[in-house]
Amino acid sequence: MLPSPVSDSHLPTTDHPKRRCTVAVTGLNAIDSPGPGVAVIRALREAAEFELRVIGLSYEALEPGIYLHDLVDKTYQLPYPSAGTQVLLERLREIHEREGLDVIIPNFDAELPNFARLVPRLEALGIRTFLPTLGQLEARDKLNLRAFGEEHGLLVPRQRPLHRADELAAAAEQLGYPLVVKGKFYDATVAHTLEQARQAFHQLSAKWGLPVIAQEFVPGHEINVAALGDGQGGTLSAVPMRKLYITDKGKAWAGITLEDETLLQLARRFVQGTRWRGGCELELMRAADGRLYVLEINPRFPAWIYLTAAAGQNQPAALLRLALGLPVEPWTTYAVGRMFIRYAWDLITDNHEFHQISALGEL
Amino acid sequence: MKLRKNIATSETGFIFNPATGDSFAANGLATEILQLLKQDRSPADIKTHLLNRYDVEPRQLEKDWDDLVAQLRDFQLLD
Amino acid sequence: MKQRYERPLIRKLNAGPLNKFGSRSEAQAVTHVDGAAVEDLLAEFGSPLFVLSEKQLRRNYQQAVRAFRTRYPRVQFAWSYKTNYLNAVCRVFHQEGAWAEVVSGFEYQKALLNGVPGPQILFNGPGKSRAELQLAAENDSVIHLDHFDELYELLGLAEGLARRPRVAVRVNLDAGVYPQWDRFGFNLENGQAWNAISRIVASGRLELVGLHCHIGTFMLSTKPYGVAAQKLADLAWSCLTQLNTPIQYLDLGGGFPSTNTLKGAYLPGTDTAPSLDEFAEVIADTLHRAGFRPEELPLLILEAGRVLVDDAGYLLGTVLATKRLADGRRATILDFGVNLLFTSFWYDHRISPAGEFSHHTEDTVLFGPMCMNIDQLRESVNLPLLNRGDQVVVHKVGAYNMTQWMQFISLRPAIVLLDAQGRPHRIRQAETVEYLQQLEEVPGHLLPAAVAPTRPATAE
Numbered sequence: 001m002l003p004s005p006v007s008d009s010h011l012p013t014t015d016h017p018k019r020r021c022t023v024a025v026t027g028l029n030a031i032d033s034p035g036p037g038v039a040v041i042r043a044l045r046e047a048a049e050f051e052l053r054v055i056g057l058s059y060e061a062l063e064p065g066i067y068l069h070d071l072v073d074k075t076y077q078l079p080y081p082s083a084g085t086q087v088l089l090e091r092l093r094e095i096h097e098r099e100g101l102d103v104i105i106p107n108f109d110a111e112l113p114n115f116a117r118l119v120p121r122l123e124a125l126g127i128r129t130f131l132p133t134l135g136q137l138e139a140r141d142k143l144n145l146r147a148f149g150e151e152h153g154l155l156v157p158r159q160r161p162l163h164r165a166d167e168l169a170a171a172a173e174q175l176g177y178p179l180v181v182k183g184k185f186y187d188a189t190v191a192h193t194l195e196q197a198r199q200a201f202h203q204l205s206a207k208w209g210l211p212v213i214a215q216e217f218v219p220g221h222e223i224n225v226a227a228l229g230d231g232q233g234g235t236l237s238a239v240p241m242r243k244l245y246i247t248d249k250g251k252a253w254a255g256i257t258l259e260d261e262t263l264l265q266l267a268r269r270f271v272q273g274t275r276w277r278g279g280c281e282l283e284l285m286r287a288a289d290g291r292l293y294v295l296e297i298n299p300r301f302p303a304w305i306y307l308t309a310a311a312g313q314n315q316p317a318a319l320l321r322l323a324l325g326l327p328v329e330p331w332t333t334y335a336v337g338r339m340f341i342r343y344a345w346d347l348i349t350d351n352h353e354f355h356q357i358s359a360l361g362e363l
Numbered sequence: 364m365k366l367r368k369n370i371a372t373s374e375t376g377f378i379f380n381p382a383t384g385d386s387f388a389a390n391g392l393a394t395e396i397l398q399l400l401k402q403d404r405s406p407a408d409i410k411t412h413l414l415n416r417y418d419v420e421p422r423q424l425e426k427d428w429d430d431l432v433a434q435l436r437d438f439q440l441l442d
Numbered sequence: 443m444k445q446r447y448e449r450p451l452i453r454k455l456n457a458g459p460l461n462k463f464g465s466r467s468e469a470q471a472v473t474h475v476d477g478a479a480v481e482d483l484l485a486e487f488g489s490p491l492f493v494l495s496e497k498q499l500r501r502n503y504q505q506a507v508r509a510f511r512t513r514y515p516r517v518q519f520a521w522s523y524k525t526n527y528l529n530a531v532c533r534v535f536h537q538e539g540a541w542a543e544v545v546s547g548f549e550y551q552k553a554l555l556n557g558v559p560g561p562q563i564l565f566n567g568p569g570k571s572r573a574e575l576q577l578a579a580e581n582d583s584v585i586h587l588d589h590f591d592e593l594y595e596l597l598g599l600a601e602g603l604a605r606r607p608r609v610a611v612r613v614n615l616d617a618g619v620y621p622q623w624d625r626f627g628f629n630l631e632n633g634q635a636w637n638a639i640s641r642i643v644a645s646g647r648l649e650l651v652g653l654h655c656h657i658g659t660f661m662l663s664t665k666p667y668g669v670a671a672q673k674l675a676d677l678a679w680s681c682l683t684q685l686n687t688p689i690q691y692l693d694l695g696g697g698f699p700s701t702n703t704l705k706g707a708y709l710p711g712t713d714t715a716p717s718l719d720e721f722a723e724v725i726a727d728t729l730h731r732a733g734f735r736p737e738e739l740p741l742l743i744l745e746a747g748r749v750l751v752d753d754a755g756y757l758l759g760t761v762l763a764t765k766r767l768a769d770g771r772r773a774t775i776l777d778f779g780v781n782l783l784f785t786s787f788w789y790d791h792r793i794s795p796a797g798e799f800s801h802h803t804e805d806t807v808l809f810g811p812m813c814m815n816i817d818q819l820r821e822s823v824n825l826p827l828l829n830r831g832d833q834v835v836v837h838k839v840g841a842y843n844m845t846q847w848m849q850f851i852s853l854r855p856a857i858v859l860l861d862a863q864g865r866p867h868r869i870r871q872a873e874t875v876e877y878l879q880q881l882e883e884v885p886g887h888l889l890p891a892a893v894a895p896t897r898p899a900t901a902e
Contacts (some may be wrong), residue, residue, distance in 0.1 A: 084709060113713070114709070117713060165619050286439070358455040359455065368863070374659040386454075387454055388453050391447065391800075418447050423447075423449075423830075438452065438454065
């Protein structure tokens with residue numbers, strides 16, 4: 001059940017003085033397998049009600065967002081997520097003392113557990129977030145997704161965790177060929193024979209550890225939905241997109257917004273079932289018989305999130321309002337047939353900027 | 364021992380090798396040594412200077428010097 | 443006045459993509475342990491040196507008891523001897539109220555020597571001899587049966603005893619843990635455990651007092667404990683209703699993690715290890731719902747080891763050398779290796795310099811002093827620019843190292859306990875050549891006094 005609108009505007013674009021706000025954003029790696037940060041910032045910059053100062057938070061010196069000075073006012077390096085919450089908190093406190101952060105929007109899968117753990121401590125510093133809880137992150141984890149689907153009436157391909165390569169034969173018998181063999185965190189291979197599956201098992205376990213996941217292959221076409229949950233079970237926005245062209249890394253190079261009520265219903269069911277808080281992306285497969293399978297649920301905005309703004313539902317701007325405790329009304333319409341076509345652009349800079357960010361950790 | 368002519372060093376410790384495109388960051392002592400090498404001071408001269416200036420045993424400096432030189436060579440920063 | 447020296451460092455600026463781990467910087471200096479200066483401790487007791495904090499041991503124990511007792515009325519901890527059986531450590535826990543949980547005749551003897559009353563010793567493990575079983579039975583300790591051979595041995599032995607030996611049945615069960623620990627005890631799901639219990643009760647020669655399971659080690663999820671508690675409670679319920687045998691205690695074992703970081707883990711243990719409160723919540727909640735009347739609730743026994751002692755232990759040591767490897771990596775050689783720090787095979791131990799350094803750091807491999815290729819403590823760690831003679835502190839080494847350490851290539855160092863005031867007490871001397879020689883015997887024909895080796899005449 002969605003809350004009823006109390007005003008007819010979603011994101012006010014009035015003549016009131018603009019709200020000043022300092023937002024820190026991660027995921028500036030707009031490379032061939034891009035992080036969502038740059039797209040999030042682009043969307044935020046279009047929210048007319050804010051006068052933003054955008055602080056980039058980066059992990060590597062060559063994340064393109066660091067050098068996009070029209071979008072990012074200043075960038076600081078963060079310690080790797082693997083360093084844990086204590087080190088991260090110290091760094092954020094240091095940055096906060098200099099910049100007075102109002103909101104942080106993390107966009108990188110591996111860092112989300114750390115930020116979720118730090119929410120109360122960040123709040124104590126006066127830094128707001130609007131993030132899924134650790135429990136929500138856990139529930140949609142690859143390994144738990146099937147059980148989660150059963151609980152909430154979502155169709156998830158059958159899967160089995162594998163701890164040993166010799167469990168593959170039994171898994172293949174149950175799930176059939178072709179068989180999808182997936183790494184614990186990332187990567188997936190479609191295997192057509194036991195030999196291929198074994199090879200994939202060894203590669204994926206070496207790279208990402210155990211267990212490896214064997215999943216039923218569902219043929220069809222891929223659809224993604226970017227959604228925003230209010231944390232109470234309400235879906236404030238859901239925009240479905242069909243990938244038109246997929247790179248060899250499986251990323252959408254171009255996509256188009258769709259009109260399909262079943263996709264929106266599915267997103268709402270997910271958000272309601274988890275009381276999802278913040279942005280997320282549902283990776284779906286529409287099978288030949290029309291059934292929709294949930295392949296994965298990403299606990300953050302996708303890299304194509306700017307398309308939601310272009311289609312009339314600026315999810316990052318709405319998330320910023322939520323983080324600030326401002327009301328957000330659910331959207332009901334978006335522009336169908338809006339397309340994005342990703343392009344590569346060679347940004348030119350001088351090596352002193354690269355020196356600066358790599359050696360001093362800020363630019 | 365000579366630093367390559369076109370190596371760019373800054374006082375803040377950045378080193379850029381235009382021949383390879385590699386960039387480096389140096390700590391205080393490495394920066395100081397590179398500056399002195401650029402002034403064509405001899406290794407013996409530089410080491411004496413450092414021993415006078417820093418609280419370090421000659422054998423420690425000798426060992427660290429050799430290690431630094433090996434690294435400079437490895438990074439193709441020496442002629 | 444000469445300036446402070448820091449060796450020259452040149453670091454190539456990395457233009458690579460985000461890697462899986464990056465390097466964890468552990469540059470923060472740790473100069474004191476419980477108020478005692480690392481430098482002073484090493485000067486007095488030699489390097490390397492294990493240090494245990496009594497304050498931390500007691501704090502850990504009290505917190506553990508509080509975590510369970512605030513949630514469940516009847517709780518008893520039994521100190522897991524194998525985790526650290528230094529007498530001083532055991533006695534701290536016994537003073538705090540812990541029973542003893544032992545897994546060998548040797549540990550059993552230690553518990554007796556530490557003054558633990560027989561009835562407060564739980565005798566676990568798959569390897570008890572007939573004589574050990576007899577001793578335990580005579581002392582009225584509880585024998586945790588591991589297999590049918592042991593059960594039959596004890597049944598035979600019980601015939602000649604005045605008092606019925608008290609026993610518990612070690613059960614292994616599917617708690618959703620991988621790998622399932624099915625090598626200890628009797629399997630629940632295939633009926634083995636029930637078979638053993640029925641035989642014990644039917645024999646009339648043994649007194650069944652407890653049920654025990656231990657589902658794994660370094661468990662990072664609380665859920666399996668709920669499953670295990672439920673299954674044990676159901677089994678206890680069956681004992682009561684079908685065999686008219688009330689079960690006095692349920693022993694949920696241990697396996698609770700410390701905050702060390704497992705090798706290959708993405709996030710540090712300080713963020714991912716559930717607290718004892720979380721484990722206690724799941725276990726107590728399950729037992730409260732299991733259908734026992736409040737006055738019938740069985741005693742809950744816990745055999746926590748690692749979580750009580752790991753973070754109370756430190757290993758102090760000294761840098762022997764630094765060198766550069768063929769591939770350009772920095773290597774640091776310390777005066778302790780895997781011979782002393784056995785747990786470095788499965789943890790990335792946190793290691794800190796014991797002195798102040800500048801903010802410059804470098805990635806280094808940490809090697810021990812063994813002339814053995816496997817003697818590597820950390821594959822890569824980001825540390826300040828250490829030199830020969832600099833001192834370091836390894837954290838959270840209290841569990842297993844002081845029992846699994848090896849006398850290999852070199853001698854084992856001293857161990858010190860810092861009391862509540864931070865005063866050091868040596869609790870184990872450093873080994874000496876004489877100490878080790880005591881046990882060796884040389885056959886007479888190898889003992890011609892002070893002759894130089896000669897070739898046998900037949901070879902001429």
